[in-house]
Amino acid sequence: xxxxxxxxxxxxxxxxxxxxxxxxxxxxxxxxxxxxxxxxxxxxxxxxxxxxxxxxxxxxxxxxxxxxxxxxxxxxxxxxxxxxxxxxxxxxxxxxxxxxxxxxxxxxxxxxxxxxxxxxxxxxxxxxxxxxxxxxxxxxxxxxxxxxxxxxxxxxxxxxxxxxxxxxxxxxxxxxxxxxxx
Ligand SMILES: Nc1nc2c(ncn2[C@@H]2O[C@H](COP(=O)(O)OP(=O)(O)OP(=O)(O)O)[C@@H](O)[C@H]2O)c(=O)[nH]1
Ligand SMILES: [Mg+2]
Numbered sequence: 118x119x120x121x122x123x124x125x126x127x128x129x130x131x132x133x134x135x136x137x138x139x140x141x142x143x144x145x146x147x148x149x150x151x152x153x154x155x156x157x158x159x160x161x162x163x164x165x166x167x168x169x170x171x172x173x174x175x176x177x178x179x180x181x182x183x184x185x186x187x188x189x190x191x192x193x194x195x196x197x198x199x200x201x202x203x204x205x206x207x208x209x210x211x212x213x214x215x216x217x218x219x220x221x222x223x224x225x226x227x228x229x230x231x232x233x234x235x236x237x238x239x240x241x242x243x244x245x246x247x248x249x250x251x252x253x254x255x256x257x258x259x260x261x262x263x264x265x266x267x268x269x270x271x272x273x274x275x276x277x278x279x280x281x282x283x284x285x286x287x288x289x290x291x292x293x294x295x296x297x298x299x
Contacts, residue, residue: 129174129295131167131287132193134222135203136215137181140237144203144274145178148284154275158182162189169288172295174199186218194225198294199233199287204254206236206244206271216254223259231290232259232267233283240273247271266290 272279
């Protein structure tokens with residue numbers, strides 16, 4: 118029997134994680150096609166529904182501030198089918214901190230989950246290029262460990278540039294999984 122959370126199958130769960138201000142809520146709003154991308158810091162979490170083909174996906178947008186990563190992320194990440202780690206490419210001071218949380222999230226993620234790392238805020242002049250981020254966070258190793266289920270893309274949730282391709286990747290992963298279950 119599939120486990121239910123708020124009346125939905127949690128197998129179809131997508132967890133959005135990343136440090137505060139990385140752009141998770143902006144991204145979810147864009148994926149939902151919301152008219153306004155205005156956000157406030159997420160207190161706790163927001164739960165949204167996203168459509169992938171004819172699959173209804175529960176998107177859990179988790180707050181990145183203060184104590185949330187410690188207390189709130191693990192229960193959602195450890196049951197998610199898809200995990201989206203949003204990284205602020207322009208925040209050079211928090212690279213190390215982001216790397217620590219990324220390692221934890223990778224550890225909590227189910228082995229067969231689809232893991233998407235997004236180097237967000239690429240529209241900003243001060244954004245680090247993708248190659249630098251891959252090197253700083255040791256992403257090469259993660260891709261090598263699970264080449265089909267771990268993907269890395271640069272994007273801007275604010276302008277929308279580069280968002281379609283990774284979302285297509287995640288959609289393909291969900292559709293593949295859904296087909297296997299039927
Ligand atoms: N320039 C730029 N700004 C962005 C981008 N994505 C988000 N932002 C801005 O970054 C700020 C924080 O965005 P949120 O989406 O609220 O960040 P969050 O990750 O949900 O933050 P928490 O809820 O506190 O964990 C807002 O001012 C956004 O407009 C982007 O791709 N480029
Ligand atoms: Mg938020």
